[in-house]
Amino acid sequence: MATYQGGVTHFLSRVHKTSSAVGNIGDVIKERDQLKKEVAALRGQLRSFDGVMRENKELRELLAFKKQLTFRTVACDVIARDDGYGWWQTIRLDKGQDEGIAVNMPVMTPEGLVGRVIEVNSHTADVLLISDRSFKVSVRFEQDGSFGILQGSGISLRGDHGFGVLCLPTPSRVDYIRKDLEVKAGEMVVTSGFGGIFPAGLVVGRVANMKLDETGLYQVAEVVPAADLPRLQQVLVVTEQ
Amino acid sequence: MTAAIMVFLMLMGGLLQSLMPATAIMGLSKPPFLMAVALYYALAHPRGTAVIAAILAGVIQDSMSLLPVGYSSLCFVLFGLFLAKTREKLFGDSLFTVALLGAGLGALTTLGLYLMLSLNALADSIPFWWVALKMGGSALLGLGVAPLVWWAAATLERYVGLTYVSER
Numbered sequence: 001m002a003t004y005q006g007g008v009t010h011f012l013s014r015v016h017k018t019s020s021a022v023g024n025i026g027d028v029i030k031e032r033d034q035l036k037k038e039v040a041a042l043r044g045q046l047r048s049f050d051g052v053m054r055e056n057k058e059l060r061e062l063l064a065f066k067k068q069l070t071f072r073t074v075a076c077d078v079i080a081r082d083d084g085y086g087w088w089q090t091i092r093l094d095k096g097q098d099e100g101i102a103v104n105m106p107v108m109t110p111e112g113l114v115g116r117v118i119e120v121n122s123h124t125a126d127v128l129l130i131s132d133r134s135f136k137v138s139v140r141f142e143q144d145g146s147f148g149i150l151q152g153s154g155i156s157l158r159g160d161h162g163f164g165v166l167c168l169p170t171p172s173r174v175d176y177i178r179k180d181l182e183v184k185a186g187e188m189v190v191t192s193g194f195g196g197i198f199p200a201g202l203v204v205g206r207v208a209n210m211k212l213d214e215t216g217l218y219q220v221a222e223v224v225p226a227a228d229l230p231r232l233q234q235v236l237v238v239t240e241q
Numbered sequence: 242m243t244a245a246i247m248v249f250l251m252l253m254g255g256l257l258q259s260l261m262p263a264t265a266i267m268g269l270s271k272p273p274f275l276m277a278v279a280l281y282y283a284l285a286h287p288r289g290t291a292v293i294a295a296i297l298a299g300v301i302q303d304s305m306s307l308l309p310v311g312y313s314s315l316c317f318v319l320f321g322l323f324l325a326k327t328r329e330k331l332f333g334d335s336l337f338t339v340a341l342l343g344a345g346l347g348a349l350t351t352l353g354l355y356l357m358l359s360l361n362a363l364a365d366s367i368p369f370w371w372v373a374l375k376m377g378g379s380a381l382l383g384l385g386v387a388p389l390v391w392w393a394a395a396t397l398e399r400y401v402g403l404t405y406v407s408e409r
Contacts, residue, residue, distance in 0.1 A: 083307040085271065085308055156265075
């Protein structure tokens with residue numbers, strides 16, 4: 001009898017639980033939807049957190065680099081990426097004359113040289129990038145010790161990035177390198193300090209390729225800029241050398 | 242009211258032009274909203290108003306870029322005066338004509354700016370293939386933007402009770 005009663009009770013209990021679950025299915029669906037929204041919101045927060053962490057890391061690197069430097073610099077944010085009409089390769093910074101920035105001051109990141117200031121207002125400054133065709137800087141091949149003039153080569157139209165806003169620079173050129181000099185691919189190129197605008201020893205880029213020029217009398221080096229020009233966010237302006 | 246509408250169109254044009262991204266494949270040309278506003282005034286308003294619009298559009302465009310102030314104004318005024326003189330011979334009310342004029346002026350303005358930059362030795366490092374790419378990009382963008390701005394400006398003027406020149 002007891003076994004029979006136990007079985008009936010168990011059966012009734014299961015029926016009750018099942019009917020309750022069916023009755024609460026609306027609440028369960030609501031709860032599921034709510035949880036889905038929370039997961040989406042948390043994923044969004046996580047992505048934003050990743051961005052903040054990345055920015056934090058970049059700022060820490062910039063600060064550490066700034067401390068190593070022997071010259072005075074001002075840290076700036078990049079607030080725009082073109083000259084407004086596409087004639088020149090420029091960026092606009094969020095600091096200007098009032099923060100001690102002047103025309104011809106060098107601009108750099110921990111990775112390497114970015115360009116030089118070409119126009120200054122009270123609170124903004126425009127920087128000509130090293131990828132611009134009108135940009136020239138005296139450089140030295142670090143291992144070989146030979147000198148040359150590096151000139152920007154503009155932006156690349158090849159590949160998918162031709163449709164993008166963030167354009168990749170074509171490797172810059174160093175012309176008139178003597179044929180007998182052995183400059184190897186991968187060699188570091190730094191500023192020579194000649195000309196008085198750029199301090200000596202700033203990393204400009206690495207040699208990607210060496211070839212003979214059209215006349216066959218000199219070598220030409222293709223140099224890939226060390227600074228990540230399409231993704232610049234923070235830079236340092238050298239205010240005193 | 243004409244002045245208020247003009248200032249509004251200029252400000253909106255300048256804002257849109259500065260916010261729109263440029264692509265390398267179009268020579269980093271921006272959609273020429275300000276040129277389209279100047280074109281609208283050249284075709285639909287008296288010559289004096291067209292000249293003021295051309296100067297204003299040029300000054301705003303140059304002040305948003307690194308171009309010396311006055312270069313774009315000169316281009317817009319020259320093309321605006323030419324259009325104001327010849328508009329009776331054009332089907333100025335047709336959006337197709339406006340689109341073609343937008344494309345032509347986009348390319349010619351780019352060429353005009355390049356010539357002025359070259360005269361002042363500011364474009365020595367810019368190769369002509371890049372200028373040609375910019376001209377093509379400006380023409381394509383002008384083709385799309387000019388009728389859009391024309392329609393918006395004409396609608397706005399009708400809405401506030403102004404009628405453009407061909408209806409007077």
